[in-house]
Amino acid sequence: MNLDILSYGFMQRALLTGIVVSITCSMIGLFLVLKRYSLFGDALSHVAFGGIALGFFLNVYPIWTAFAVSVSTALGITKLRKSTKISGDAAIAVLLSSGFAMGVLLISASHGFTIDLFSFLFGSILLTSMQDALLIVAVSCGVIVTLIAIRKPLIHFTFDEEQAKVHGIPVEKLNYLFVALAAVTVIATMRLVGILLISALIVLPNITSIMMGKGFKKTMMISISLSVSAVIAGITISYYFNLAPAGTIVMLMVAMFVGTLIAKHVGMFSRTLHENNLSTVN
Amino acid sequence: MVSELTQFENGFRMSVNALDVENVSVSHNGALAINKISFSVQEGDLLGIVGPNGAGKTTLFRAILGLQTYQGKIKLFGYEGHQYTTLLSMIGYVPQKVNFEPNFPATVYDVVAMGILSKKKLMKGVALIQNHGCCWNRIFSTSSKDYEKIEEALKIVGLESFKDRRISELSGGEQQRAFIAKSLVKEPLLMILDEPVTGVDMDVQNKFYSVLRKINKENKITIVWSSHDLTAISDLATRVACMNRELFFHGEKEEFFANKDMLKTYSESAMQLHMHKHDM
Numbered sequence: 001m002n003l004d005i006l007s008y009g010f011m012q013r014a015l016l017t018g019i020v021v022s023i024t025c026s027m028i029g030l031f032l033v034l035k036r037y038s039l040f041g042d043a044l045s046h047v048a049f050g051g052i053a054l055g056f057f058l059n060v061y062p063i064w065t066a067f068a069v070s071v072s073t074a075l076g077i078t079k080l081r082k083s084t085k086i087s088g089d090a091a092i093a094v095l096l097s098s099g100f101a102m103g104v105l106l107i108s109a110s111h112g113f114t115i116d117l118f119s120f121l122f123g124s125i126l127l128t129s130m131q132d133a134l135l136i137v138a139v140s141c142g143v144i145v146t147l148i149a150i151r152k153p154l155i156h157f158t159f160d161e162e163q164a165k166v167h168g169i170p171v172e173k174l175n176y177l178f179v180a181l182a183a184v185t186v187i188a189t190m191r192l193v194g195i196l197l198i199s200a201l202i203v204l205p206n207i208t209s210i211m212m213g214k215g216f217k218k219t220m221m222i223s224i225s226l227s228v229s230a231v232i233a234g235i236t237i238s239y240y241f242n243l244a245p246a247g248t249i250v251m252l253m254v255a256m257f258v259g260t261l262i263a264k265h266v267g268m269f270s271r272t273l274h275e276n277n278l279s280t281v282n
Numbered sequence: 283m284v285s286e287l288t289q290f291e292n293g294f295r296m297s298v299n300a301l302d303v304e305n306v307s308v309s310h311n312g313a314l315a316i317n318k319i320s321f322s323v324q325e326g327d328l329l330g331i332v333g334p335n336g337a338g339k340t341t342l343f344r345a346i347l348g349l350q351t352y353q354g355k356i357k358l359f360g361y362e363g364h365q366y367t368t369l370l371s372m373i374g375y376v377p378q379k380v381n382f383e384p385n386f387p388a389t390v391y392d393v394v395a396m397g398i399l400s401k402k403k404l405m406k407g408v409a410l411i412q413n414h415g416c417c418w419n420r421i422f423s424t425s426s427k428d429y430e431k432i433e434e435a436l437k438i439v440g441l442e443s444f445k446d447r448r449i450s451e452l453s454g455g456e457q458q459r460a461f462i463a464k465s466l467v468k469e470p471l472l473m474i475l476d477e478p479v480t481g482v483d484m485d486v487q488n489k490f491y492s493v494l495r496k497i498n499k500e501n502k503i504t505i506v507w508s509s510h511d512l513t514a515i516s517d518l519a520t521r522v523a524c525m526n527r528e529l530f531f532h533g534e535k536e537e538f539f540a541n542k543d544m545l546k547t548y549s550e551s552a553m554q555l556h557m558h559k560h561d562m
Contacts, residue, residue, distance in 0.1 A: 034383050156396040159382050166347050167396075167468070168371030168403060210387050213448060219387035 005239050013133040014125045014235050014245070017140075021192050022201065022227040024140040027147050028185045029202035030220055031178065033210070034158050036088065040179075042199035043092040044186040047073045047099030049195050051187075052120045053106035062120070063135060066187045073099070074183040075176055082172075123194030123246030125235065136188045143181050143188070154178065155216060192231070193246040201227065204253040208260045226256050298360040300325045300472050300504040301346065306354035308341050314527060315341045318354070321523055321532040323472070323506055328498045330519030330535070331508040337526040339508040340378070343476050346506075347375055359411050359471065371399060372407040374465025374473040374503075376458060378480055384450050390460050391445040394432045397464035404469065411471060435463040438501070439493050455479065455486030462493060466501070473497070475507040487514070494518055512545075 005011045032040055051069030055062025073095065081091050107117065119127060128136070147154070157164040157174050165171050189198050209222035234249030301323040308315045316338035323329050333339050344350035348370050355362065358369045374397075388396075399407075436442045439459040444452065449460060458478050465473055475494070479487045491514055497503050498518075509515055515522060515535070522538040524531040531544050538544060 034386055036383065152396075155388075155392075159386060159388060159393070159396060160380050162349060162377075163375065163380065163396075165349065166370065166373065166375050167399075168367075210385050214387060215389035215446070215448070216387050216392050 005236065010126055010128070011235070011239065013128050013130065015232065017128055017133050017136045018125055018192055018231040018235055018249075019228050020137050020140040020144075021189050022205075022231040023224050024143050024185050025189055025198075025201040026205050026223040026227040027144060027220060028182055030206045030209075030223055031154060031158050032182060032202055033206045037182075038203050039089075039092045039199060040182060041186055041202040043095035043099070044070050044074055044183050045190065045195040045198040046096045046103075048183075048187055048190060049120070050099040050102030050106070052117060052190075052195075053103035053110075056117060057106045057110045062116070063132065063187060066190070067184065069099075070183040070187055071180050074179040078176060078179050119194075120190050121195050122244070123190070123192055123197065125192050125245050126239075128191050132191055136191060139184055139188045143185055146177075146181060150174065150177070193249060197246050197250050200250040200253060204250070204257050205230070208253075208257045211260050211264050226253070230256065299323060299357070300327070300359060301506065302355070302357040302360075303342070303346070304355040304357075306342070306345055306352050306356060308338070308345055308350060308352045310341075316345075316525070317528050319525065319529045320354075321529060323504060323521075325504055326498075326502060326520075328494070328505045328507065328518060328520045329523060330515035330521070331506065331523045331525065332510070332512065332515060333508070333525040339525065340476055342525070343375075343474050343506075343508070346474065347373065361410065365410055368403075369407055369410060369471065371403055372468060372471045374462075374468060374470035376461045376465055376473070376475045376478045378477045380457070380461055382449070386450065388449050389446050390436070390441055390449055390452065390463075391432060393449045393460055394435055394445075394463045394467055395428065397435075397467040398428050398431060399468045407471070431467045431469075432463075435466040438466060438497060439463045440489065453482070453486070455482040455490060458482070459490065459493060462490075462497075466497065466503075470503055473503055473505045473507075475505065477508050477510070480510075487511070491518060512539075 006015075029041070032038060048066045048070045051066035052062040054060075054069060055065035058065065077091050077095055080086060081088070086094075153164065153169040153174055156167060157169055157171055157178075161171055185202075186198055189201055193201055205223040205227040206219075208226055209219045212219070212222055214222065230249050230252040234252050235245050237243065237252075238245040238248040299322040303322070304320050305318045306320070307317050319338075319342060321329075331339055331342075341350060345352040346356055348367065356366070358366050358373075361369055432445075433442070436445055439462050441456065441459055441463060444456065444460070449457060452460060462473075462475075462478070479490045482490075494505065494507065495518055498505050507519070516539055519535050521533065522531065522535045523529060524538065524544060531538055531541070
């Protein structure tokens with residue numbers, strides 16, 4: 001295979017940031033999916049859109065404003081959920097609409113769309129600057145290291161919050177840290193697939209790997225492998241066939257999901273999700 | 283490390299109860315769920331708590347576990363406040379049902395591993411109870427490797443051959459045994475079991491009861507256990523408490539089962555609650 005694409009600086013940056021971001025998304029995504037927060041990433045990305053628009057409006061580096069708005073909103077909504085008992089889906093709906101509305105309002109106030117803002121919506125991995133690439137890689141590595149450090153209490157907390165509390169795990173603090181990490185991950189992912197497709201990167205590799213019926217560690221490793229493969233293949237295919245990288249990556253992930261679903265249906269894996277559910281009831 | 287008897291008073295081991303519940307009341311939206319309940323559990327006891335559905339057994343357990351606000355006093359090995367919180371992590375708790383995501387990709391081994399306490403927490407808890415000279419007959423394996431503790435706990439509950447299976451693939455009774463193993467790996471000072479075998483068949487119940495007997499007698503773990511199964515309570519418990527929002531009885535099991543009025547009261551209150559539920 002001709003590897004001339006690796007000789008381009010923009011391609012090296014795209015692959016490096018893509019790989020790091022896909023690992024981060026898979027890791028945090030597994031916890032989000034298992035906590036039934038699958039759409040939380042989607043909601044945070046819409047809030048991030050508001051943050052990006054704020055950056056353009058104030059003429060500040062938009063990634064910083066996106067970080068500030070997303071993290072503070074994620075922590076705020078978690079606090080609000082706890083104190084008012086608002087359900088998870090309602091909280092996500094509030095986040096989604098308010099974040100996007102804020103973005104639209106600021107865009108209209110600053111008299112229209114810019115190409116940069118458009119690239120945040122649909123992703124522009126091939127246009128990632130060195131400054132963005134370094135920031136994304138640094139932030140993603142920070143999230144990965146933190147997740148590894150807190151993996152044991154986080155797995156327990158995700159499995160059963162009440163049991164984790166009895167075990168002496170500070171579940172409230174852990175929850176705040178977790179949502180802050182999720183918010184940071186979403187911002188780091190924006191350049192790769194864009195605000196509108198972030199949840200695909202968080203959800204698809206994980207629901208695919210969960211279907212394979214393995215333990216926690218293996219499930220996470222499979223999810224990371226699928227995600228990294230899709231990102232490398234997606235960027236390469238999009239380069240040679242002149243396609244949008246974000247759409248190509250997500251469609252590859254969808255294909256992996258459908259393929260696994262079919263393989264499971266024809267009995268390639270030991271048990272089905274349905275069987276698992278039935279045995280839990282019995 | 284062996285937790286030996288460290289403190290004496292007048293030549294005898296200091297007498298500190300594993301659990302003291304003093305005048306504990308809990309109300310939900312103004313209605314009393316439990317009212318001024320007081321009892322003690324001594325080290326090594328297997329206390330069976332009986333009472334009809336809605337009697338407040340789960341509420342009482344949640345108060346002990348720090349999951350429920352309450353009025354009154356609860357002491358763990360004589361401790362309250364911050365030290366109580368430290369010892370709380372050394373309580374093994376098995377609820378009626380653990381509500382986990384059905385597709386959670388955890389093997390039985392993964393689930394049991396969640397129960398392991400960090401060495402720091404274990405040492406802190408052991409130091410606290412040694413201050414009171416408690417658990418003189420217990421051996422805390424603070425130097426054991428995690429996998430050794432997990433293998434041992436799985437062996438006790440008879441799930442060694444299930445360790446690589448996903449927890450969701452197990453039957454209800456097997457899952458409860460896995461959750462007991464998860465409690466055992468933390469080397470608990472006290473285990474609280476809230477109707478752990480409700481809705482499982484007799485064969486599984488019997489296996490579960492033999493595990494209960496074993497961990498109480500051989501592993502010397504103090505157990506507080508709620509159940510509707512009076513036969514099992516009569517076979518296994520050393521002491522019995524009977525409650526229906528208030529405590530009706532607390533004492534030796536022989537005394538409870540010899541008291542026909544008490545048994546009649548328990549049966550009637552259970553039946554009344556059953557009928558009330560059907561009327562609603």
